[in-house]
Amino acid sequence: MQTLDTVAAMRQASARFRADGLRIGFVPTMGFLHEGHRSLMRLLRPQVDRLVVSIYVNPLQFAPHEDFDVYPRDPEGDSAICEEEGADVIFMPPPAGDPTGLYPPGFQTRIHVPALDDGRLCAKSRPHFFEGVATVVYRLFQVVGCDMAAFGEKDFQQLTIIRRMVADLEMGIDIVGGPIIREDDGLAMSSRNAYLKGVDRQRAVSLSRGLRAMQGALADGVTDAAALIEVAKAELEVDALDYLEVVDKDSLAKVGEVTRESRAAIAAMVGRTRLIDNVALVPRGAGS
Amino acid sequence: MQTLDTVAAMRQASARFRADGLRIGFVPTMGFLHEGHRSLMRLLRPQVDRLVVSIYVNPLQFAPHEDFDVYPRDPEGDSAICEEEGADVIFMPPPAGDPTGLYPPGFQTRIHVPALDDGRLCAKSRPHFFEGVATVVYRLFQVVGCDMAAFGEKDFQQLTIIRRMVADLEMGIDIVGGPIIREDDGLAMSSRNAYLKGVDRQRAVSLSRGLRAMQGALADGVTDAAALIEVAKAELEVDALDYLEVVDKDSLAKVGEVTRESRAAIAAMVGRTRLIDNVALVPRGAGS
Numbered sequence: 394m395q396t397l398d399t400v401a402a403m404r405q406a407s408a409r410f411r412a413d414g415l416r417i418g419f420v421p422t423m424g425f426l427h428e429g430h431r432s433l434m435r436l437l438r439p440q441v442d443r444l445v446v447s448i449y450v451n452p453l454q455f456a457p458h459e460d461f462d463v464y465p466r467d468p469e470g471d472s473a474i475c476e477e478e479g480a481d482v483i484f485m486p487p488p489a490g491d492p493t494g495l496y497p498p499g500f501q502t503r504i505h506v507p508a509l510d511d512g513r514l515c516a517k518s519r520p521h522f523f524e525g526v527a528t529v530v531y532r533l534f535q536v537v538g539c540d541m542a543a544f545g546e547k548d549f550q551q552l553t554i555i556r557r558m559v560a561d562l563e564m565g566i567d568i569v570g571g572p573i574i575r576e577d578d579g580l581a582m583s584s585r586n587a588y589l590k591g592v593d594r595q596r597a598v599s600l601s602r603g604l605r606a607m608q609g610a611l612a613d614g615v616t617d618a619a620a621l622i623e624v625a626k627a628e629l630e631v632d633a634l635d636y637l638e639v640v641d642k643d644s645l646a647k648v649g650e651v652t653r654e655s656r657a658a659i660a661a662m663v664g665r666t667r668l669i670d671n672v673a674l675v676p677r678g679a680g681s
Numbered sequence: 682m683q684t685l686d687t688v689a690a691m692r693q694a695s696a697r698f699r700a701d702g703l704r705i706g707f708v709p710t711m712g713f714l715h716e717g718h719r720s721l722m723r724l725l726r727p728q729v730d731r732l733v734v735s736i737y738v739n740p741l742q743f744a745p746h747e748d749f750d751v752y753p754r755d756p757e758g759d760s761a762i763c764e765e766e767g768a769d770v771i772f773m774p775p776p777a778g779d780p781t782g783l784y785p786p787g788f789q790t791r792i793h794v795p796a797l798d799d800g801r802l803c804a805k806s807r808p809h810f811f812e813g814v815a816t817v818v819y820r821l822f823q824v825v826g827c828d829m830a831a832f833g834e835k836d837f838q839q840l841t842i843i844r845r846m847v848a849d850l851e852m853g854i855d856i857v858g859g860p861i862i863r864e865d866d867g868l869a870m871s872s873r874n875a876y877l878k879g880v881d882r883q884r885a886v887s888l889s890r891g892l893r894a895m896q897g898a899l900a901d902g903v904t905d906a907a908a909l910i911e912v913a914k915a916e917l918e919v920d921a922l923d924y925l926e927v928v929d930k931d932s933l934a935k936v937g938e939v940t941r942e943s944r945a946a947i948a949a950m951v952g953r954t955r956l957i958d959n960v961a962l963v964p965r966g967a968g969s
Contacts, residue, residue, distance in 0.1 A: 561790035
């Protein structure tokens with residue numbers, strides 16, 4: 394496994410792989426890797442010849458008041474995990490502002506998917522977040538030159554936006570969604586779970602409990618989205634609910650009645666930590 | 682000269698040119714070609730092996746109340762001009778919504794350069810205009826596969842945004858700016874000049890007269906931007922002034938005093954026609 398820390402080195406490695414006819418798989422991450430990231434590596438490993446994992450805390454997707462500066466970092470732990478999962482390359486671009494980095498000097502361009510972003514779900518409280526995500530993913534795809542890339546379904550809106558961008562810009566990359574990996578008690582894995590201490594760690598479980606309760610109610614025949622949302626709310630032990638919605642799985646538009654496969658998505662503050670989670674809502678008879 | 686009217690056909694032609702090692706030059710237009718467009722073709726023709734001109738009235742850059750439906754069109758006249766100027770290919774993508782067109786079904790992605798756009802110059806009255814422009818130009822560049830492309834300095838903000846996008850996304854395309862081509866009386870050439878009738882045609886000249894007066898005052902030693910703007914305003918015979926500003930030629934930020942090469946830019950309504958124009962402001966001793 395090699396660690397590459399400039400865009401030029403990554404481009405060179407990628408060009409070599411491609412010249413050799415090798416298929417490149419890619420897992421972009423912000424580091425502080427956990428089982429969720431491992432599962433994405435395992436998903437791609439058997440389908441590609443070379444597996445690249447990037448570790449980059451992307452400043453474009455953080456607002457000034459957010460946790461960019463304190464986002465958890467663990468380069469050695471991350472390397473060990475990548476090695477264990479059979480990655481061939483760890484790509485660690487230098488920080489923004491470095492001329493050898495992802496954003497050339499004076500970089501200003503943004504990639505944006507307004508219909509899946511503006512005012513929807515996480516964009517309500519993080520208005521420039523997905524613009525930052527789409528832009529960094531675009532740049533990473535360019536530099537890594539991958540044939541296939543994996544993203545966790547935990548960031549469902551992100552996955553939907555990336556799929557749309559790749560289709561619209563004809564990037565020719567297979568986007569694979571990996572199922573959410575959970576702790577034994579149901580909490581969706583996240584690097585930000587490291588912030589949860591004491592009772593907050595217990596209360597954090599109420600997000601997945603609420604979503605599971607919605608699935609249960611749907612299985613019992615409740616299809617009205619507002620009623621399903623009330624079922625979940627009864628479970629929540631959070632400090633502030635950012636959103637709890639039932640949306641179309643492709644357009645992310647709000648759904649009034651669950652007549653076909655939809656997505657229930659939640660974001661909430663537990664203590665000072667913002668957590669997100671989501672589940673599929675598949676009505677009886679709609680298949681899976 | 683061949684006329685190609687699907688994305689697939691253009692891609693195929695481009696791939697053939699590239700396989701033959703030919704250098705491709707590109708002039709994107711919205712048709713209704715005039716001397717300004719001709720000048721861009723003449724600029725590229727000697728520098729490339731194959732010259733492609735696109736004609737596409739891009740719906741993404743029009744607001745609902747704007748003139749998309751009535752934008753002047755003249756496919757036969759355009760073909761004749763392209764032929765005269767030695768173009769090898771006219772690329773006329775089908776209208777948006779057509780699955781063989783520039784925007785695949787469900788297309789939602791936008792390319793945006795907020796720092797050069799939001800709230801600046803033309804973006805004040807046309808908030809999504811440059812997002813539409815950058816997006817269509819990105820798609821055209823992808824499909825045409827050009828090495829070099831020419832844009833008129835008349836659309837100075839557009840040119841600045843395209844340069845930034847191409848640099849940021851490392852598109853590897855030389856962007857050439859072509860000087861503004863003017864009628865004998867100074868009116869900057871524009872397809873929209875076709876809308877100007879009678880006295881409005883005369884009054885339209887006041888934009889370039891105002892800008893020239895600014896250059897004269899600068900040559901006389903006036904460097905204060907506000908004072909220069911007043912000099913130009915005294916010349917204007919317009920129905921509504923959208924903006925008249927002195928801006929940095931790279932950042933498009935307002936300039937208070939012209940101590941290095943800057944740009945004076947104007948947009949105004951003459952009758953119901955929106956016209957734009959701009960000139961370089963080069964202070965004495967700053968070179969050109």
